[in-house]
Amino acid sequence: MSDTVTSETVIEVSGLGKQFVKDAVGIVALRDFDLTIAQGSFVTVLGRSGCGKSTMLNLLAGLTTPTSGTVSYRGRPVAGPRTEVGYLTQSDTLMPWRSVHKNVELPLEIAGVPAQRRTEHAAELIGKVGLEGFERHYPRELSGGMRRRVSLARMLAGDPETLLMDEPFGALDAQLRGELQAELLRLWADGGQTVVFVTHDIEEALLLGDRVVVLGPVGRIVLDRPIDLPRPRDADELRIDPEFVALHRELTAALREGAR
Amino acid sequence: MTAIQTVRLDRSWWGRHGGTATVWSLRALLVVALLVVWELTAERWFDITFTSKPSDIWTRLVQWHQDGTLWSNTWITVQEVVYGFLLGAAAGALTGFVLASARAFYQVLDPFIMALYAIPKVALAPLFIVWFGIGMSMKVLLAAATVFFLVFLNVAAGVREVDRGLIDAVRLMGGGRRDILVKVVVPSSMTGLLTGLKVAIPYALIGAVIGELVASNRGLGYLINDAAAQFDTAGVFATLVVLSVIAALLNLVVGLLDRRASRWKPLGEER
Numbered sequence: 001m002s003d004t005v006t007s008e009t010v011i012e013v014s015g016l017g018k019q020f021v022k023d024a025v026g027i028v029a030l031r032d033f034d035l036t037i038a039q040g041s042f043v044t045v046l047g048r049s050g051c052g053k054s055t056m057l058n059l060l061a062g063l064t065t066p067t068s069g070t071v072s073y074r075g076r077p078v079a080g081p082r083t084e085v086g087y088l089t090q091s092d093t094l095m096p097w098r099s100v101h102k103n104v105e106l107p108l109e110i111a112g113v114p115a116q117r118r119t120e121h122a123a124e125l126i127g128k129v130g131l132e133g134f135e136r137h138y139p140r141e142l143s144g145g146m147r148r149r150v151s152l153a154r155m156l157a158g159d160p161e162t163l164l165m166d167e168p169f170g171a172l173d174a175q176l177r178g179e180l181q182a183e184l185l186r187l188w189a190d191g192g193q194t195v196v197f198v199t200h201d202i203e204e205a206l207l208l209g210d211r212v213v214v215l216g217p218v219g220r221i222v223l224d225r226p227i228d229l230p231r232p233r234d235a236d237e238l239r240i241d242p243e244f245v246a247l248h249r250e251l252t253a254a255l256r257e258g259a260r
Numbered sequence: 261m262t263a264i265q266t267v268r269l270d271r272s273w274w275g276r277h278g279g280t281a282t283v284w285s286l287r288a289l290l291v292v293a294l295l296v297v298w299e300l301t302a303e304r305w306f307d308i309t310f311t312s313k314p315s316d317i318w319t320r321l322v323q324w325h326q327d328g329t330l331w332s333n334t335w336i337t338v339q340e341v342v343y344g345f346l347l348g349a350a351a352g353a354l355t356g357f358v359l360a361s362a363r364a365f366y367q368v369l370d371p372f373i374m375a376l377y378a379i380p381k382v383a384l385a386p387l388f389i390v391w392f393g394i395g396m397s398m399k400v401l402l403a404a405a406t407v408f409f410l411v412f413l414n415v416a417a418g419v420r421e422v423d424r425g426l427i428d429a430v431r432l433m434g435g436g437r438r439d440i441l442v443k444v445v446v447p448s449s450m451t452g453l454l455t456g457l458k459v460a461i462p463y464a465l466i467g468a469v470i471g472e473l474v475a476s477n478r479g480l481g482y483l484i485n486d487a488a489a490q491f492d493t494a495g496v497f498a499t500l501v502v503l504s505v506i507a508a509l510l511n512l513v514v515g516l517l518d519r520r521a522s523r524w525k526p527l528g529e530e531r
Contacts, residue, residue, distance in 0.1 A: 093429040
């Protein structure tokens with residue numbers, strides 16, 4: 001990919017604010033938030049819980065409307081969800097009455113893809129996330145990690161060019177999380193999507209991102225820096241890499257400062 | 261990641277069905293014991309004018325079977341139950357679905373619906389007699405009125421408790437209102453519908469029989485009234501036997517519905 005393409009802006013956020021109304025008070029979740037995401041980049045957003053990360057992603061995805069400010073996608077203001085953007089939420093939103101295969105097919109069904117192509121494409125994606133043989137299972141018959149894989153496959157079925165991910169592996173055990181992180185990186189390397197990945201885990205942020213944005217309360221940006229650790233990154237080797245250790249320290253300090 | 265492993269087990273017939281077989285034989289034994297005690301003590305300790313006895317009840321059943329009384333009246337009641345159930349369930353499901361989709365409207369109507377629901381349906385019987393006479397339609401409507409509310413409330417609850425996350429998921433896939441309705445709201449309210457149908461089935465029988473008890477000249481409820489008026493306790497018990505057989509068959513249908521609904525239920529809701 002040439003430089004001119006990679007530096008193109010996909011998402012531009014300026015002066016974004018979001019308030020929720022509860023009784024007579026407005027709860028500010030996000031205030032004066034600015035962010036620019038370049039095409040093909042992997043941006044991790046790091047912040048403690050309650051700092052407005054999820055609110056920000058919901059706004060980027062177009063699920064909710066901002067109280068103030070604008071989000072634009074490729075220069076056009078975002079008015080609602082769009083199929084170019086895939087969003088993997090924190091909780092599972094698989095349809096419990098649909099089998100794995102039917103769940104993965106859903107975005108294609110809505111897009112009006114003919115049944116034959118739908119079946120093939122879904123089968124391919126299920127293979128990609130390593131769930132062959134589970135096509136006919138229902139979500140409740142799967143483990144948490146497998147359900148995450150199904151969600152991932154379903155998101156990819158819509159063939160999005162931008163992925164928004166909200167602590168997608170937060171509820172999994174360390175080993176499974178490592179596997180899925182590696183899988184995500186592999187998919188990203190193949191597909192070249194733009195990724196905005198929200199997490200509260202410093203190590204995950206460093207392992208995955210090209211760039212880390214650290215958020216303080218109500219979405220104040222405490223730190224925004226590129227991560228030049230060479231790829232492919234291996235979690236075990238990275239942990240003893242002096243550069244990684246220095247970055248880890250820097251981010252820990254930033255998180256602590258943000259909390260103040 | 262490893263797949264779930266299954267191991268073939270070699271179990272004898274007794275190993276697989278022994279538990280069920282024991283339970284069923286104990287049930288049969290209980291029924292037989294009860295009947296024998298009833299039969300033996302009836303004339304000695306109780307006045308059979310009030311309690312009758314199993315052999316008399318059996319004789320009455322055979323007699324009614326031969327002169328056709330049993331079948332013609334059972335058929336009437338069964339028809340009332342089925343029509344009442346179908347009518348009430350269809351109306352309840354449709355209304356529940358439409359009203360719950362219009363959130364604001366439902367909020368306005370909610371207290372009125374609950375008030376109507378709370379009316380004992382027997383209290384409607386006199387009104388229905390004035391409106392529809394004492395024919396079959398009055399019983400059908402009485403059964404339908406009971407079924408309607410049970411199905412309606414369950415469907416409405418199902419529609420209103422649709423997971424917001426699932427709706428958002430469909431919106432993210434570019435789905436419009438129609439997609440949300442077809443892919444999320446309808447299937448997700450199916451559990452509510454099935455629960456409603458399940459609890460409503462016995463109430464259809466109750467509605468029909470109460471209608472017959474209040475005013476009728478045919479049906480099992482009429483048969484009970486008629487027999488009781490003549491102090492024919494054997495006749496009353498014989499009709500009760502038939503009613504409990506019908507109830508048992510209806511419960512069988514409920515069981516089938518239950519099994520059908522449970523495959524994709526969330527883990528926590530399993531028995």
